[in-house]
Amino acid sequence: xxxxxxxxxxxxxxxxxxxxxxxxxxxxxxxxxxxxxxxxxxxxxxxxxxxxxxxxxxxxxxxxxxxxxxxxxxxxxxxxxxxxxxxxxxxxxxxxxxxxxxxxxxxxxxxxxxxxxxxxxxxxxxxxxxxxxxxxxxxxxxxxxxxxxxxxxxxxxxxxxxxxxxxxxxxxxxxxxxxxxxxxxxxxxxxxxxxxxxxxxxxxxxxxxxxxxxxxxxxxxxxxxxxxxxxxxxxxxxxxxxxxxxxxxxxxxxxxxxxxxxxxxxxxxxxxxxxxxxxxxxxxxxxxxxxxxxxxxxxxxxxxxxxxxxxxxxxxxxxxxxxxxxxxxxxxxxxxxxxxx
Amino acid sequence: xxxxxxxxxxxxxxxxxxxxxxxxxxxxxxxxxxxxxxxxxxxxxxxxxxxxxxxxxxxxxxxxxxxxxxxxxxxxxxxxxxxxxxxxxxxxxxxxxxxxxxxxxxxxxxxxxxxxxxxxxxxxxxxxxxxxxxxxxxxxxxxxxxxxxxxxxxxxxxxxxxxxxxxxxxxxxxxxxxxxxxxxxxxxxxxxxxxxxxxxxxxxxxxxxxxxxxxxxxxxxxxxxxxxxxxxxxxxxxxxxxxxxxxxxxxxxxxxxxxxxxxxxxxxxxxxxxxxxxxxxxxxxxxxxxxxxxxxxxxxxxxxxxxxxxxxxxxxxxxxxxxxxxxxxxxxxxxxxxxxx
DNA sequence: TTGTAAGCGTTATCAA
DNA sequence: TTGATAACGCTTACAA
Numbered sequence: 001x002x003x004x005x006x007x008x009x010x011x012x013x014x015x016x017x018x019x020x021x022x023x024x025x026x027x028x029x030x031x032x033x034x035x036x037x038x039x040x041x042x043x044x045x046x047x048x049x050x051x052x053x054x055x056x057x058x059x060x061x062x063x064x065x066x067x068x069x070x071x072x073x074x075x076x077x078x079x080x081x082x083x084x085x086x087x088x089x090x091x092x093x094x095x096x097x098x099x100x101x102x103x104x105x106x107x108x109x110x111x112x113x114x115x116x117x118x119x120x121x122x123x124x125x126x127x128x129x130x131x132x133x134x135x136x137x138x139x140x141x142x143x144x145x146x147x148x149x150x151x152x153x154x155x156x157x158x159x160x161x162x163x164x165x166x167x168x169x170x171x172x173x174x175x176x177x178x179x180x181x182x183x184x185x186x187x188x189x190x191x192x193x194x195x196x197x198x199x200x201x202x203x204x205x206x207x208x209x210x211x212x213x214x215x216x217x218x219x220x221x222x223x224x225x226x227x228x229x230x231x232x233x234x235x236x237x238x239x240x241x242x243x244x245x246x247x248x249x250x251x252x253x254x255x256x257x258x259x260x261x262x263x264x265x266x267x268x269x270x271x272x273x274x275x276x277x278x279x280x281x282x283x284x285x286x287x288x289x290x291x292x293x294x295x296x297x298x299x300x301x302x303x304x305x306x307x308x309x310x311x312x313x314x315x316x317x318x319x320x321x322x323x324x325x326x327x328x329x330x331x332x333x334x335x336x337x338x339x340x341x
Numbered sequence: 342x343x344x345x346x347x348x349x350x351x352x353x354x355x356x357x358x359x360x361x362x363x364x365x366x367x368x369x370x371x372x373x374x375x376x377x378x379x380x381x382x383x384x385x386x387x388x389x390x391x392x393x394x395x396x397x398x399x400x401x402x403x404x405x406x407x408x409x410x411x412x413x414x415x416x417x418x419x420x421x422x423x424x425x426x427x428x429x430x431x432x433x434x435x436x437x438x439x440x441x442x443x444x445x446x447x448x449x450x451x452x453x454x455x456x457x458x459x460x461x462x463x464x465x466x467x468x469x470x471x472x473x474x475x476x477x478x479x480x481x482x483x484x485x486x487x488x489x490x491x492x493x494x495x496x497x498x499x500x501x502x503x504x505x506x507x508x509x510x511x512x513x514x515x516x517x518x519x520x521x522x523x524x525x526x527x528x529x530x531x532x533x534x535x536x537x538x539x540x541x542x543x544x545x546x547x548x549x550x551x552x553x554x555x556x557x558x559x560x561x562x563x564x565x566x567x568x569x570x571x572x573x574x575x576x577x578x579x580x581x582x583x584x585x586x587x588x589x590x591x592x593x594x595x596x597x598x599x600x601x602x603x604x605x606x607x608x609x610x611x612x613x614x615x616x617x618x619x620x621x622x623x624x625x626x627x628x629x630x631x632x633x634x635x636x637x638x639x640x641x642x643x644x645x646x647x648x649x650x651x652x653x654x655x656x657x658x659x660x661x662x663x664x665x666x667x668x669x670x671x672x673x674x675x676x677x678x679x680x681x682x
Numbered sequence: 683t684t685g686t687a688a689g690c691g692t693t694a695t696c697a698a
Numbered sequence: 699t700t701g702a703t704a705a706c707g708c709t710t711a712c713a714a
Binding site: 359360361362363366373374375378397399400401402403 | 683684685686687689690691692
Binding site for chain 2: 006049051052054055056058066080081083087091096100103108117118119144229255258265288289290
C-alpha cells in the first residue's frame with residue numbers, strides 16, 4: 001500500500017474556489033479574514049480530512065512547537081515523574097515533546113543533541129548524563145538559538161540557561177542532622193557519582209552536619225555509586241556487612257535506601273532500631289513499605305512543570321526579542337520523617 | 342537575541358565551490374559521489390556547523406524518522422519500562438520518539454493522534470486509553486498511511502494493525518489455579534476497568550479457574566478499579582474489611598497487590614498466612630518488598646522492543662511496497678512465585 | 683561524477 | 699478582505 005499523498009491547502013482551496021493564502025490565513029485565524037470564510041474553510045478542511053503539515057509550516061516559521069527532552073533514563077522514578085509533568089504542561093501550552101535517553105553516556109547525549117537540533121526543536125529541557133564533562137555540544141545548541149533549561153543535574157558552566165534544582169547541600173545537611181538528633185553518632189552515606197555536582201553537594205551537606213556536631217568522618221562507611229541496581233546492592237552490602245556497621249545511613253537516592261532497608265532486614269537487623277535510613281526523592285513506595293521510608297522529597301513534578309513553563313516563556317520572549325534573564329531556580333525540598341528513622 | 346538563521350547546504354556548497362546537489366548527495370552517502378568529495382563536503386559541513394534540517398528533508402521524502410507513542414501515563418511502571426525500551430530500540434534503528442499521554446481520556450487521545458498526524462510521524466505505537474470506545478481517529482491515521490502497532494491495551498477492532506500482548510486469560514487462569522493449589526477456596530479479585538478487554542480477560546481467566554475447581558464466584562470479593570491509587574485503596578479496604586474476607590486475592594495489577602499486602606499487614610493480617618496475594622506485571626519493588634510479591638510477570642521491555650522493531654519492519658515494507666501481514670503477537674508471561682503466596 | 687532546476691506544503695510579502 | 703508569488707532548505711529527476 002503506497003503512502004497516499006495527503007490533503008493539502010491546495011485541495012481545500014480548489015474545493016472552495018479560493019486561493020491558498022485565504023485557506024492558510026483562515027486556518028490560522030488571521031484577523032484579516034472574515035468569519036464567514038473562516039467557517040467555510042474550516043468546514044471544508046475537516047470534510048476533506050486536511051491536517052496541516054507541520055514540516056512545511058515549520059520550515060517557513062522556523063518554529064516546530066516541539067520541546068526536546070533528554071534524561072538519563074525514562075524509567076527511573078524521578079525522571080518518569082518529571083517527564084509526566086513536562087508532557088502534561090507542554091500539552092497545555094501547545095507543545096509536543098521529543099524524548100531522548102542519554103543512558104548516562106556522553107556520546108549518546110551528544111547524538112541526542114544533534115538529533116534535536118536537526119529536528120529543529122524550539123527548545124530543550126534536560127538533566128545531564130553522569131559522564132558529561134564537556135559542554136560544547138550544549139553550547140552549540142544554545143548558539144544556534146535553541147534555549148536549554150536544565151533540571152536536577154544542571155550544568156553550571158553554561159551561562160545563558162535556566163537551571164532548576166533543589167538545594168542539595170541544605171537538604172543533605174538537614175537529613176543528616178535529623179539522624180544526629182535521633183542520637184546517631186555513626187552515620188554512613190551512600191552517594192551518587194561524585195563527579196556530579198548534585199551528589200557532591202549532598203555529600204558536602206552530610207559532611208558539614210557531621211562536622212558541626214563534632215562527629216568525625218569515617219570513609220569506610222561512605223560509598224559512591226552510579227545509581228544502578230548492582231551498584232546499590234554492592235554499596236549496601238559493603239557497609240552493612242562491616243564488623244562495625246553504622247547505626248544510620250543517609251542515601252543519596254531512594255533505590256539505595258530501599259535496598260538498604262530490605263537488606264538490613266534480611267540479615268536480621270531491625271529498621272529503624274538497628275539501622276535508621278533516610279532516602280532522597282519521591283517514590284510511591286516510600287509511604288507503602290514497612291517501615292515507611294523517611295526521605296528528602298524532591299518535587300519532581302514541580303520541577304518538570306516549572307522547567308516547561310520557564311522554557312516556553314523564554315521561547316515567547318525570544319519571539320518578541322525581549323532579553324531573557326537567566327538564572328537558578330531553587331525549589332524547596334521537604335524532609336518527610338516516617339518510620340525508617 | 343534573534344534566532345540566527347542557520348547554516349544550510351548552500352553555505353556548504355559555496356564554501357567548496359560545488360553545487361548543492363553534490364553537497365546533499367555527499368551528506369547522504371550517495372554512491373555516485375566520489376569518496377574524495379564526500380570527505381571534503383563532510384569536513385566543510387562540520388566546520389561550518391551544518392545540521393541537516395529535517396523539516397525540509399522530511400517535506401521532500403515524506404519521512405520524518407519519528408515514531409509517535411501514546412500511552413495512558415508515562416509514570417506508570419509498566420509504561421515507563423515499555424517506553425524506555427521503545428526509545429532505546431528506536432534510537433538503535435535511527436528513529437526518534439514523540440511521546441504523548443492520553444491520561445486515559447479519549448478526548449486527549451484524539452488530540453494526540455491529530456498532533457502526530459500533523460507532525461507526519463512515520464508510525465505510531467500505542468496502548469489505548471480506558472475511555473476509548475470508538476476507533477475512528479485511529480482508523481484515520483491508518484488510512485493516511487501511518488501504521489499503528491498496539492501493545493498491551495490493544496484495539497481488536499482495527500484490522501490493519503499489529504497487536505502485541507500477553508495471553509491475559511491464561512495468565513489469570515494460571516495465577517488463580519496457583520492459589521487454589523495452595524488450598525485457597527475463597528479467592529478475591531481486584532481487577533481493572535472491565536470495559537477494557539485485557540481486564541475482562543484477566544477476570545475471565547480467574548472465573549474459569551474457580552469454575553474448573555467447583556468454587557462458586559462470590560461477587561462481594563470481586564472489585565473493579567481504574568488503577569488509580571485511590572481506587573486501589575478503596576477496593577482493597579472494601580474486600581479486606583469484610584466480616585468474611587478472602588484468604589487470597591488475585592490482583593490485576595501490581596499497585597493493587599502491593600497496596601493489599603501493606604493494608605493487610607496494617608490491620609494485623611499475616612501475608613501469606615492470612616492472605617495470599619498475587620499481582621500482575623513487573624515491578625522492581627516486587628522482589629524487594631517483604632514479603633516479596635508473587636506476580637504474573639508481563640514482559641514490558643520486550644513488548645516495547647518488539648513493538649518498535651515490528652513497526653520499523655512495516656515501515657520498511659511500506660517503502661518497498663511489500664504487503665504487510667498484520668496479526669497478533671502473543672508473548673508469554675511468567676508466574677513468578679515468591680513469598681506473598 | 684557533478685550541476686540545473688523543479689517541487690515538497692506551508693507562510694509571508696506584495697499588490698489588488 | 700483576498701490573491702499571486704516568492705521564499706523556507708532540502709531531495710531528485712534529468713542533463714551535462
